[in-house]
Amino acid sequence: MNRIENLFQNKKNILNIYLTAGYPKLNDTVEIVKELENAGVDMVEIGMPFSDPLADGPVIQHSSTVALKNCMTLNLIFSQIQEIRKSSDIPIIMMGYFNQLMQYGEEAFFEKAAHCGVDGLIIPDLPVEIYSETYNDKVKKLGLDMIFLISPQTENERIRLLDEASSGFLYVVSSASTTGKISNMEQEKSYFERIQKMKLKNPLLIGFGISDKKSYDTACNYASGAIIGSAFIRALEKNGSIKQSVHEFIKTIRP
Amino acid sequence: MNYQPDTKGFYGDFGGAFIPELLYPNVEFLRKHYLEIIGSESFQKEFNSLLQDFAGRPTPLYFAKRLSEKYNTNVFLKREDLNHTGAHKINNTIGQILLAQRLGKKRIIAETGAGQHGVATATVTALMGLQCVVYMGKVDMERQAPNVARMQMLGAEVRPALSGSQTLKDATNEAIRDWINHPEDTYYLIGSVVGPHPYPDMVARFQSVISEEMKQQLQEKTGRDYPDKIIACVGGGSNAAGAFYHYLDNKKVELIAVEAEGLGLKSGHTAATTQTGSEGIIHGSRTLLMQNEEGQITEPYSISAGLDYPGIGPLHAHLFKSGRGRFMGATDQEALNAAYELTRLEGIIPALESAHALAALGKIELTKDENVVVNLSGRGDKDLQAYIKNLSDFEKD
Ligand SMILES: Cc1ncc(COP(=O)(O)O)c(C=O)c1O
Numbered sequence: 261m262n263r264i265e266n267l268f269q270n271k272k273n274i275l276n277i278y279l280t281a282g283y284p285k286l287n288d289t290v291e292i293v294k295e296l297e298n299a300g301v302d303m304v305e306i307g308m309p310f311s312d313p314l315a316d317g318p319v320i321q322h323s324s325t326v327a328l329k330n331c332m333t334l335n336l337i338f339s340q341i342q343e344i345r346k347s348s349d350i351p352i353i354m355m356g357y358f359n360q361l362m363q364y365g366e367e368a369f370f371e372k373a374a375h376c377g378v379d380g381l382i383i384p385d386l387p388v389e390i391y392s393e394t395y396n397d398k399v400k401k402l403g404l405d406m407i408f409l410i411s412p413q414t415e416n417e418r419i420r421l422l423d424e425a426s427s428g429f430l431y432v433v434s435s436a437s438t439t440g441k442i443s444n445m446e447q448e449k450s451y452f453e454r455i456q457k458m459k460l461k462n463p464l465l466i467g468f469g470i471s472d473k474k475s476y477d478t479a480c481n482y483a484s485g486a487i488i489g490s491a492f493i494r495a496l497e498k499n500g501s502i503k504q505s506v507h508e509f510i511k512t513i514r515p
Numbered sequence: 516m517n518y519q520p521d522t523k524g525f526y527g528d529f530g531g532a533f534i535p536e537l538l539y540p541n542v543e544f545l546r547k548h549y550l551e552i553i554g555s556e557s558f559q560k561e562f563n564s565l566l567q568d569f570a571g572r573p574t575p576l577y578f579a580k581r582l583s584e585k586y587n588t589n590v591f592l593k594r595e596d597l598n599h600t601g602a603h604k605i606n607n608t609i610g611q612i613l614l615a616q617r618l619g620k621k622r623i624i625a626e627t628g629a630g631q632h633g634v635a636t637a638t639v640t641a642l643m644g645l646q647c648v649v650y651m652g653k654v655d656m657e658r659q660a661p662n663v664a665r666m667q668m669l670g671a672e673v674r675p676a677l678s679g680s681q682t683l684k685d686a687t688n689e690a691i692r693d694w695i696n697h698p699e700d701t702y703y704l705i706g707s708v709v710g711p712h713p714y715p716d717m718v719a720r721f722q723s724v725i726s727e728e729m730k731q732q733l734q735e736k737t738g739r740d741y742p743d744k745i746i747a748c749v750g751g752g753s754n755a756a757g758a759f760y761h762y763l764d765n766k767k768v769e770l771i772a773v774e775a776e777g778l779g780l781k782s783g784h785t786a787a788t789t790q791t792g793s794e795g796i797i798h799g800s801r802t803l804l805m806q807n808e809e810g811q812i813t814e815p816y817s818i819s820a821g822l823d824y825p826g827i828g829p830l831h832a833h834l835f836k837s838g839r840g841r842f843m844g845a846t847d848q849e850a851l852n853a854a855y856e857l858t859r860l861e862g863i864i865p866a867l868e869s870a871h872a873l874a875a876l877g878k879i880e881l882t883k884d885e886n887v888v889v890n891l892s893g894r895g896d897k898d899l900q901a902y903i904k905n906l907s908d909f910e911k912d
Contacts, residue, residue, distance in 0.1 A: 357810075362795050363810035
């Protein structure tokens with residue numbers, strides 16, 4: 261059993277926090293993850309900054325631009341993850357765009373990620389069909405989870421396909437939006453109920469637009485937990501130490 | 516060799532639909548239905564009648580006598596500059612607006628570089644009474660200000676793209692993000708043969724009217740329905756795709772694609788994708804693009820806002836890799852000189868984009884008995900500022 265499966269078996273109301281590697285400072289990644297873990301966060305999603313992040317709103321775009329200006333590279337992210345792994349078993353997911361993998365070499369990327377202690381991957385612009393045909397065997401052999409997204413527009417038949425191809429969990433996008441737009445969780449209740457009733461293979465995490473205790477609690481009513489990204493990145497922009505920003509933010513979500 | 520995409524949208528190694536799942540329902544619906552819709556008799560009838568009566572087609576194929584004498588060959592100009600709104604872009608926007616209407620979409624979004632596609636989109640949305648939002652890089656809004664005013668006069672909202680290099684690439688990102696946020700009521704009207712399948716094929720089909728007319732016009736003027744060479748500039752590649760389309764399988768026709776070299780290939784300020792790029796993904800398509808070794812897309816540069824794009828459409832990547840197309844470049848200066856030359860020899864002020872195609876005449880071997888078609892994709896009104904600024908240098912030489 262890998263770290264992600266283990267987590268879902270043993271915990272409810274999982275809190276997964278997204279951060280952009282290399283933001284706000286190039287070498288902040290390790291400290292942020294450690295403080296998140298100290299603050300009780302269950303899982304982290306480490307974003308690989310990309311020049312053209314199509315699925316992301318302004319906050320994550322900005323953090324990516326800053327991280328790239330800080331000269332973040334994939335190899336540096338991998339070594340930061342290795343550093344984290346020296347003292348932590350928190351489940352780690354890497355999130356990035358397919359072009360980054362292509363230039364690194366897809367196989368080399370998967371091997372390196374597994375070697376460094378990454379547990380799962382989210383590649384929003386990698387089509388599930390191409391993944392299943394070309395990469396699934398390799399990824400599974402390395403023990404990595406591949407996590408696909410579904411949205412309110414995704415038809416049931418395709419949800420089953422994406423669930424089948426995913427392992428670890430299925431990423432339920434809360435509303436039709438890029439990251440960081442505050443979603444009206446009340447409005448999406450019928451969508452969440454529809455997904456709940458489908459009795460999918462994977463546990464569910466709800467993400468995109470989760471920003472505070474209220475939206476986190478709503479997500480937990482319909483899924484195994486939630487993913488928070490832009491709201492956390494915004495919290496890092498505040499003055500004060502990383503330790504302080506992280507703990508203050510997590511306290512607002514889980515008082 | 517096959518130059519049509521397969522059912523998944525691949526031209527050889529290039530194309531496909533590398534899109535976030537959030538876009539899948541819209542793109543998949545298009546993929547399933549576009550051929551049936553645009554192939555239908557009622558669609559074709561409306562499309563052709565608007566091309567004729569609204570856009571002003573067919574555009575002339577003009578024998579440029581003095582230009583021909585200068586280059587010691589027979590140069591024909593396909594006068595896309597004479598289209599309504601001043602460029603080939605209207606061919607595509609008429610096609611896609613009819614499609615959007617049939618899909619029941621009420622809100623149209625588009626990206627634009629030079630503003631030509633934005634103007635062509637704002638024009639057809641005005642015609643159909645639909646809401647229109649055009650994304651344009653902030654830098655481009657400044658250098659193509661007249662087109663911003665035209666779009667606004669036509670009733671479109673022009674939103675500045677503030678991310679990245681604030682040019683066409685970033686405007687395209689913003690348009691895609693808008694579509695993710697408005698999947699139900701919005702249609703994304705892409706301006707070139709780029710983006711996820713089926714856009715490259717769809718746009719190529721709408722632009723193919725260029726070479727369809729060329730065949731007939733060449734037959735009348737030269738007694739043969741094909742030329743020896745066709746020259747077109749490539750930003751995303753839509754005017755080139757349209758000019759090449761009906762000759763893709765005719766190996767007697769040399770297809771010459773001209774990219775913008777900007778300040779020169781080695782200057783670091785260029786938009787010459789095939790010469791400085793490599794394979795990867797941009798805007799949902801596997802193609803050639805300019806990027807660093809980390810896969811970060813680099814910022815292109817060209818004096819011409821319409822060619823200032825770090826990728827090319829997947830059809831062109833395939834033409835390049837397979838050797839079917841001959842790819843070359845023209846610098847800012849070469850394009851400016853070619854524009855001044857056409858103005859003085861033929862009384863036609865070309866768009867800066869089209870001037871890159873004209874510049875190729877001075878860079879290839881040409882013979883007296885050859886027929887060469889240059890696709891004059893647009894007119895130069897929008898570029899007057901740049902032309903006026905640089906004219907004194909030209910006249911000194
Ligand atoms: C006149 C003109 N020609 C060419 C282009 C380049 O686009 P494409 O390569 O799709 O024809 C543009 C784009 O704005 C244009 O306005």
